[in-house]
Amino acid sequence: MNKGKHLLRRACILAVSIVFIYCSSLYGSGQVSAVSSGARADLITLDAMKMFGKLDKAPVEFLHDAHTEALAKNNRDCTACHLKENDRLFPKFKRTADTDRIEVMNVYHNGCISCHGEMRLAREKTGPVECDDCHREKPLNSSSRQPMGFDKSLHFRHAEAQNKKCERCHHEYDEKEKKLFYAKGKEESCRSCHKAETKDTLISMRLASHIDCLNCHLENRSKTTPNGPLDCSGCHDREAQQKIRKIATVPRMDRKQPDRVLLKSVQKGLEAGSENRNRMNVVPFDHQAHETYNDNCRVCHHERLKQCNDCHTLSGITEGKEVNLENAMHRVDTSTSCQGCHGLKQEDKNCAGCHALMGKARKKADDSCVKCHILSVIEKEEMLDPDGETSLATATLESRNRVNGTFSEADIPEKVIIKHLSREYAPVDFPHRRIVNTLVNNIKENKLAGYFHTQDGTVCKGCHHNSPASKKPPHCGNCHGKTYDEKNPLKPGIMGAYHQQCMGCHQEMGITKPAGCTECHAVKDKPIVSRGL
């Protein structure tokens, strides 16, 4: 009898504990499924405590938009979590400054737990109240947050909406007065002052943009005009970013930038010293045209709208990250130098067919320097006023010769039969003229190609490379021997040369036909004849 009682008691304990474990796991998983949907743009990792030393517990994953939605259902707005400073909402949670460790920790613990607790009492779906349910060692979500920035179109739309009142966003800081002021015509990009981290009174880019953008969006919410987003994903979600309306032709931004300018190696005013003389030919540069090629000024000017040679001096200084002027203009492995950016343009599929196979060498032929460095220094010894410079630059740029075509049709062989190789396969009917015409048509409107392809024969050099441009360039077999050459292993034999050139170009240009061996040459029923070394 006694034994039976014991057994019953144990069974009861077991049953209760199973039910308990089951329920608690259900509860946990219910929460997970409620918030977790993979990568999210509104994921904020709460690790503000890091500034006070090593974290005791894992950082907290916080889904901002999920909270905004939940609060909106209860008719609560941003002020439920954000305090006001100077009449403007402050992005940090329930505080305007990071005072000390205990205080900040309490702000989070009291703020989060009390709200979750209240909602729980009201039997509403809410977040956790247990330590480890927030401080999770293993993250539940991943962030798909994309950095947000202004392109020209968005900048223009904001300028229009603010009636061109630049001072609504742009400001400078007065060290003496310790306040912000607006300097007309000296607007800089936000990032020129606001860096990644807050330093003393200079707040971080993240804080500055969230204070300014969101408070302005918030003010305009009630107005009838279209308004910017207030949720995280509105700015930081990739899809949402693509939906932002773009203006096709953005009017030129006005910050008294030059239309055309002469690029010299030494700044104006420093030319006098014997060390700092302009020795290299001067480059006339079409600033206005380049504005249309790029999304924003930062593409070339980095953070500050200064002249290149202010920071990139001839020998390099700290402000220019020790990158000297020559590198800043000519480095090929970067998108920010002239030559680097022009090199990227060669990756366009209309250009890559020829250019990808040419290889990128830092050193170009000597005569390619003068394509940019046009004006000799001697002409420029006397100082020109800005207007004089502009007109000289304009005149020089306009005097440049653009070649977008090639020789006349009659001079271009229509067909070339490639037969001297054929062993296993029959000869190839190579549609020479059709290929030339396609290449020329592809770059007909290309300004960059027009300036750098200086002769009618330049486009021929895509295939007939390594020899001077001419109407009758050498054939492939003139240089590429029949077999692989042990003495010059860098140069392919004729079979390799044909296949590398044809197939390489087709692949780079995204041409899928002809595919397979037999679409170029038919099979000949002949066995392979072995050839010697």
Added chain:
Amino acid sequence: MSISRRRFLRWLGAAGIGSTIGKSAFAAGNKHFEGYPESYGILHDITQCVGCRSCEAACNKVNKLPVPDRPFRELSVLNEKRRTTATAYTVVNKYEVPGKKAPLFRKSQCNHCLEPACASACFVKAFKKTETGAVTYDPSVCVGCRYCMIACPFEIPAYLYDEPLAPRIMKCTMCYPRLMQGQLPACVEACPKEALTFGKREDLINIARERFRKYPGRYIDHIYGETEMGGTAWLYISSVPFSEIGMREDLGVTPAPELTAGALSAVPVVVGLWPVLLMGIYAISKRKEVIFQQELDALEEDARSRNREDI
């Protein structure tokens, strides 16, 4: 048998000294070997390979291997991953790499290591690293243990199970017979895109680096085979990490023989010392028994004599 403890220890000491002398001789095997000077190799530019299987066809023909069921022009073969077999010394595999416009193709065959694992595993010296760079195989001495198949980090050697009377290891010879006649390896000659370059191994490394310089961004900055497993005659350059085209990146730079040299150098010590040690232990235990018996006899004798006195 009687050995004194002192004599046993003397033997042991002698054997110890002997083993250290032996070891210094074996240490020569640990010397860094950079391959035969002027040896040949082949550079496989994976960015150039189009997967036409011309190399496979040429290899099959030159090595007089059986004609496969599906012809070499049939490119659907590439849809599955293949390994080298007893009837195919070389195979080309296709790899779809995320972010690449076109699939990549990689040829695999014996890499002709500078210090081959197969040769070091073979106890009858059936494999030989020749001065041309080719690792050749002599079936006449092979006993068919297939240790080489297990030793090869690239899983290349295959075994001809089908011929019970003449089973043998089948693998790429780097066309050693053709090299001897001044001809190119068949695969290199057949490659229509010159994705394969034959030449002196040192030159090939320079050519590979030259291509890295000329086409920045096209290649990842690594020549596979320059240092892998102490270096191989076949070298590979690619636009993607080699692990994404089925090549092992965990092999390290130590040649296989060096990995085993330490363990193998212990063999003479073990072989030489164990008999001495065991015999010594045997002798000591035997001596104990003898002494015990002697003492027992003495006690018995003593007792007996005492008894005699009592009587």
